[in-house]
Amino acid sequence: IEGFPVDPRSIYEVVLVGNSTMRDLFFRQSVYSIGQSPYRSITEIEMAAGKRATTSLIQSGRQALLPVHPCARVYGGPIISGHLGADAAACMLAIDLLHEDRHVAIMDIGTNTELILGNRDRMLAASCPAGPAFEGGAISCGMPGLDGAIEGVVIDDDGRYRLTVIGDGAPLGICGSGLIELLSEWLRTEQMNAMGRFDDGLHRLTLDEERGIHFLESDVNELAQAKGANVAGLHTVFHQFGLDFDDVDVFYLAGGFGRHINVDAARRIGLIPDLPDEKIVKVGNAAIEGASIALLSQSKRRQLEELVKRVEHCRLETHPQFFDFFVEGGQFKPVECLYERAE
Numbered sequence: 001i002e003g004f005p006v007d008p009r010s011i012y013e014v015v016l017v018g019n020s021t022m023r024d025l026f027f028r029q030s031v032y033s034i035g036q037s038p039y040r041s042i043t044e045i046e047m048a049a050g051k052r053a054t055t056s057l058i059q060s061g062r063q064a065l066l067p068v069h070p071c072a073r074v075y076g077g078p079i080i081s082g083h084l085g086a087d088a089a090a091c092m093l094a095i096d097l098l099h100e101d102r103h104v105a106i107m108d109i110g111t112n113t114e115l116i117l118g119n120r121d122r123m124l125a126a127s128c129p130a131g132p133a134f135e136g137g138a139i140s141c142g143m144p145g146l147d148g149a150i151e152g153v154v155i156d157d158d159g160r161y162r163l164t165v166i167g168d169g170a171p172l173g174i175c176g177s178g179l180i181e182l183l184s185e186w187l188r189t190e191q192m193n194a195m196g197r198f199d200d201g202l203h204r205l206t207l208d209e210e211r212g213i214h215f216l217e218s219d220v221n222e223l224a225q226a227k228g229a230n231v232a233g234l235h236t237v238f239h240q241f242g243l244d245f246d247d248v249d250v251f252y253l254a255g256g257f258g259r260h261i262n263v264d265a266a267r268r269i270g271l272i273p274d275l276p277d278e279k280i281v282k283v284g285n286a287a288i289e290g291a292s293i294a295l296l297s298q299s300k301r302r303q304l305e306e307l308v309k310r311v312e313h314c315r316l317e318t319h320p321q322f323f324d325f326f327v328e329g330g331q332f333k334p335v336e337c338l339y340e341r342a343e
Helices: 020-026 042-048 086-094 176-188 217-241 255-260 263-269 286-296 298-310 322-329
Strands: 013-016 057-060 073-076 104-108 113-118 123-128 149-155 161-165 204-208 213-216 250-254 280-284 311-313
Touching: 013 286, 086 104, 086 113, 086 286, 086 298, 104 217, 104 255, 104 286, 113 217, 123 217, 149 176, 161 204, 176 217, 176 255, 176 263, 213 217, 217 322, 250 255, 250 286, 255 280, 280 286, 286 298, 298 311
Parallel strands: 013 073, 104 250, 123 311, 250 280
Antiparallel strands: 057 073, 104 113, 113 123, 149 161, 204 213
C-alpha cells in the first residue's frame, strides 16, 4: 500500500471495532436480526443458544480479504448487546471501567448515541436512536463536519452572526457542532424559546444571505426529536441505576462529535447534563484507543470479553417513563432530573 510505513504483509494481528451492524457486515455475517425486534446480532443469538462462548469474531487475513499476512488474526471485538456494539465496549476499555471506583458516564453522540454509566461494581448501557440531525442529516442546510461547514456561531450585540468555518473558506452549510452553538445563541439572545419556536412568529432565519444558508423551524423540530431521544436515554439510564446527574464523578464525551462540541452550548440547550466543567472530560475517539489497547495486549483483550458480559443492557422503550422523558428532553433548556433518587 503506497505510503504505508510498513509492509502490510508483515502484519499478523488486527483488531476491529464498530457498531454491531458495521462489525457484522465486515465479517460477512447476516445483519437481518439486528434490524428486527429484539435487535440482536446473530452472534448474540448463537451465544444464547450455546453455539458460541463470545460475541467476538475472528478470521484470518485471507478470510477477511485484508492486504495483511494471509495467516494474520483479525479480531472483531465483542458487542455489548443489540445496537451497543464493539465500539462502545472499546470505549469502556479505554477508560478502564473495570477498575473504576467512581461513578462515571460515557456519552458518544451520533445517529445512534451510546450511553454507559457505572463503575467496577455495576455497569449500565443504552443505545439512543437519535437519528442523523446532529450530524447534519435531515437539516435544510446541514452537512457533515467537512471543509465549508459552519462549526461555530456567535451572535453579536447588533444581531450579526459571526461564523467559524472549517477550512476558513466560504460557508457551504452547517455541521453538528455549529447547530448546537446556533441553537444556544438563539436561546441566549431570546430569538428562540424553550419550545423551539422563533420570535415574532418567523419560520425561517438566515445565517448567510449571500450564500442562501438558512435555518427553518422544521429543522428545530428535527433537532428537538434527536435531542429528546438522547435526553430520554440519559434519564432512563440514571433512573435505572438510582443516581442523580450530580452524583456522577466524571462525564466523558466520546467520539469525533464529542471532541468538537461546545460544552457551554450543549448544556444550555440541554443536550448533556448541567454539570460543572471539572466533571466533563472530552476523550475523543475512545473506541480507537480501546481497540489499540486490545491490539497490544492479550490480557486486555480478555478483559474486554469480561467487560461486555457484566454490562446490563437498558432498553429505553421498556421504561414506563420513557415517553415522558422524551417529551421533556425535546425542550431546549438545561437538563434536570425528573425523579427522586433511590436511597
